[in-house]
Amino acid sequence: MNYFWQGLQQDYHIFLLAPILCAIFRTIFILVYKPYPSFKGKEVALYHCYRYGFWWGMDFNAYVLLLSMIFVTIPGVFNNTWFQIGDSLRLTGLLIYALVLYTAFIGKMIFYRQFNDTYNKLLWLGRNAEKHNLLDVFFKQYHGAILLLSYLPVGALLYGAIILLLNIPMIPSIFEEGTVSYYTFNSCCFIGTILFFYYCRYGGTFNHDDKPEWDEIPSVVKKDIFLSRACIDDLCALENVWHNPLDALLTHTDEDDEPLIDSIMPEKYKNLKWKELSSPIEAFCRTAQGPRIKKPKNIFLIVGESYTQYLLDKPYEKLHIMDGGKKFRKNPHTVSVDNFIPAGPLSRPSIVSLMSGIFDARLELNERENFWAGATPAALPIQLKKLGYKSIYWYGGNPTYGSFHKFAPAVGFDKVMGATEFCPKDSPKTWVGIYDHIFLEKTAELLKDIDEPTFHYIYTTSNHGPYKMPLKKLGFDAKTVMSDIADKLSKREHKAAGTYWYADKALQKFVDDIIDTYPDSLVIVTGDHSSLPIPPATVTERRDFSFRETICTSFAMYHRDFDESILSGNVIASHMNILPTIFELIAPRGFKYYSLLPSMLTPLDHIVSPYHWINNDNVGKIEELTYQSTIVQTTTMETHTFNGENPYKKESDGFSALTGWLVRHPELLQTN
Structure with missing residues (x-):
């Protein structure tokens, strides 16, 4: 049995969930906050919003494939017990990641309602805010108890979705174990997966400089300020905030600031x-x-x-x-x-x-x-x-x-x-x-x-x-x-x-x-x-x-x-x-x-x-x-x-x- 080939297919199966989930969250956001009565005339902008958003989200989502292969599939090749629990490990890891995506989505929905924008540097200003008031706003104004309880049905749905993905029929290996063809095939699959990971993470290219970013949003989307905000996945927006701390000015030298x-x-x-x-x-x-x-x-x-x-x-x-x-x-x-x-x-x-x-x-x-x-x-x-x-x-x-x-x-x-x-x-x-x-x-x-x-x-x-x-x-x-x-x-x-x-x-x-x-x-x-x-x-x-x-x-x-x-x-x-x-x-x-x-x-x-x-x-x-x-x-x-x-x-x-x-x-x- 080709343990690597079997495990790798499961890695690809679960890899499907995150981009689908992000697309669903993007759709909910657009439907809830859309600033126009209908989408007539917005078809091209919507297409590019979803297309570019898909590749942008791969900056995080592509790691589902890579990490599952490295930490589940490859160890399972050398350890039969690890291989046997491989699907359970995939299920647990992906469920946690999916719930992280859901948490980021909930936060974005609240943030947008409050500030009419996706995650930005205002988040940093919350660190010294009155925490009791923040909790009060969350629970009273945004029905925080209901949102917390929503993790139960959402978690159950995600659990079921992952089980379905793990039950997708697999293609058997046609190469006999131990042969040159067997090792060549597995090596090609491994190298191909690494290349595919970089292709996804770099936004459908092999050039790091072409990774999706705010300044490169397609102009047809950027002209619509709402869709440009819908375009960015929530974790990517949070990453941008993380890389732009409030006190970045203090890392400047006097020579930096003089001009x-x-x-x-x-x-x-x-x-x-x-x-x-x-x-x-x-x-x-x-x-x-x-x-x-x-x-x-x-x-x-x-x-x-x-x-x-x-x-x-x-x-x-x-x-x-x-x-x-x-x-x-x-x-x-x-x-x-x-x-x-x-x-x-x-x-x-x-x-x-x-x-x-x-x-x-x-x-x-x-x-x-x-x-x-x-x-x-x-x-x-x-x-x-x-x-x-x-x-x-x-x-x-x-x-x-x-x-x-x-x-x-x-x-x-x-x-x-x-x-x-x-x-x-x-x-x-x-x-x-x-x-x-x-x-x-x-x-x-x-x-x-x-x-x-x-x-x-x-x-x-x-x-x-x-x-x-x-x-x-x-x-x-x-x-x-x-x-x-x-x-x-x-x-x-x-x-x-x-x-x-x-x-x-x-x-x-x-x-x-x-x-x-x-x-x-x-x-x-x-x-x-x-x-x-x-x-x-x-x-x-x-x-x-x-x-x-x-x-x-x-x-x-x-x-x-x-x-x-x-x-x-x-x-x-x-x-x-x-x-x-x-x-x-x-x-x-x-x-x-x-x-x-x-x-x-x-x-x-x-x-x-x-x-x-x-x-x-x-x-x-x-x-x-x-x-x-x-x-x-x-x-x-x-x-x-x-x-x-x-x-x-x-x-x-x-x-x-x-x-x-x-x-x-x-x-x-x-x-x-």
């Missing part, structure tokens, strides 16, 4: 002249042109958790879940920017960037001990001290989460106030923090005891998954609030909409109160990042979120001296434009301050962050070549593609490199 930093420097500091300064931040020293408003006693920077822009757009007005924000914008002394990009893709990178005056750039500055002891001169509270302001960070949760009780004082905050400490002990709360209305009411009460110029950085928490607040008790009734559309929302969407309604109501009541109580105040309201609680198909013909919806957060600013001309006609802005805007509004002429970006009081033609870019017409992500218009549309958005490299990537890399440089050189940080 990148040089590219973002003002003209007089280019050609490495900035290296003659005590810190690269010194190159971004700006001079205020003189106050545009009467200097306020209080400055409020209010950051609403997930307080996104798109729900303020006209197509979504029937939802009525951000009517407070709309009312604020109708005030004749409020100005707003509808195309406003955050400093980070998630809460903490945005919060940190707004505080520190430099981009967090995925380096989690708030968790770095050097940044608990010092900061750059660009930090907002440090600079406001020069104008006589004390600074207080008011957080709706526990500031020890994310080490903000250490980071905030380092960037110049005189006090860090956590709602878990100053709100009543029996206050209702989520895993993230105290309910917004209680937090903000207590904050308003404590403000009355402050009688000196103060900058208040206020960050709410309630508008966060898993959306399990008692909405009826909090006043939300879907059929009353959104009578025209309530029946179109799923149960989960009802909860998300109600939470938005509640958070908006609490936030805007607070804004109204402080404007009434402190009428000379400068009040800035923004969100920490975008959020996607309600699909476009609920109120528009479009099924997929636009780039603008997935990227942009909200921004509005009030002072009683404002009129619509204050923003110089700008239709774009970002978190990092807030700091210079504050100083250009209130600082005396000639006041020196540090800011990476210019203020909103001067015309802006484009803005770049380590994650996104925006100009007066389009918006996109730095890591992608695709982009879309910023015009609000109810129909399918047209996606465009840059030829070659993203023209904004070098500038983005420069800002990231600057942060990396400062992390590598803690001696440049100043003790507050």
Whole structure:
């Protein structure tokens, strides 16, 4: 009996399962999240999506064949007992691998629902996230118990499928054992299998350079951003994340980053002249042109958790879940920017960037001990001290989460106030923090005891998954609030909409109160990042979120001296434009301050962050070549593609490199 030939056939039989399973998962993903009502006209793109995805997945799936041959078939040639248990070993190994594929698929489905993207670098930011909240979101928002129980039927189906594959009839060997033909045949099968493994793993070629990768996705697929995301198998996406850690910047040398930093420097500091300064931040020293408003006693920077822009757009007005924000914008002394990009893709990178005056750039500055002891001169509270302001960070949760009780004082905050400490002990709360209305009411009460110029950085928490607040008790009734559309929302969407309604109501009541109580105040309201609680198909013909919806957060600013001309006609802005805007509004002429970006009081033609870019017409992500218009549309958005490299990537890399440089050189940080 030819043990090698018999075992090798079984290796090929089980090899069939993984690519079939990946194709099934790809199909489910496409059917669940497809952004179009039908696939008419998508036939060619779908074909190439599956074809290219098949070969891409072989980067992992091909190992099923190779490892089974090496660790099961070949040892079985020399050990009869091993040969006898060979199928059991194949069954066990493949079942484990198939369940790994299923786990990655479940994670991708959740990740896409949350971020409208396949696995990306945001995964790394979860390592310091509040784990209780992540578990709560998994079990409450995404029915985690059901997903865990699904392993039983799925495992049984996979077990049965593998048994069927192992029972495929085998072709007997025609060569007599011990003959030259026997050994020649087996040798050819062995060599052929090795070659076939490389052929599969290299994407249907024998050239490693031709392996499937993101940049080489067929253009017909890449033009469809959804199918380009469906194309990549889940393990391949996770591998890309693994090979691009957040702290990769720290592996750079100064020589690596010098040309990148040089590219973002003002003209007089280019050609490495900035290296003659005590810190690269010194190159971004700006001079205020003189106050545009009467200097306020209080400055409020209010950051609403997930307080996104798109729900303020006209197509979504029937939802009525951000009517407070709309009312604020109708005030004749409020100005707003509808195309406003955050400093980070998630809460903490945005919060940190707004505080520190430099981009967090995925380096989690708030968790770095050097940044608990010092900061750059660009930090907002440090600079406001020069104008006589004390600074207080008011957080709706526990500031020890994310080490903000250490980071905030380092960037110049005189006090860090956590709602878990100053709100009543029996206050209702989520895993993230105290309910917004209680937090903000207590904050308003404590403000009355402050009688000196103060900058208040206020960050709410309630508008966060898993959306399990008692909405009826909090006043939300879907059929009353959104009578025209309530029946179109799923149960989960009802909860998300109600939470938005509640958070908006609490936030805007607070804004109204402080404007009434402190009428000379400068009040800035923004969100920490975008959020996607309600699909476009609920109120528009479009099924997929636009780039603008997935990227942009909200921004509005009030002072009683404002009129619509204050923003110089700008239709774009970002978190990092807030700091210079504050100083250009209130600082005396000639006041020196540090800011990476210019203020909103001067015309802006484009803005770049380590994650996104925006100009007066389009918006996109730095890591992608695709982009879309910023015009609000109810129909399918047209996606465009840059030829070659993203023209904004070098500038983005420069800002990231600057942060990396400062992390590598803690001696440049100043003790507050």
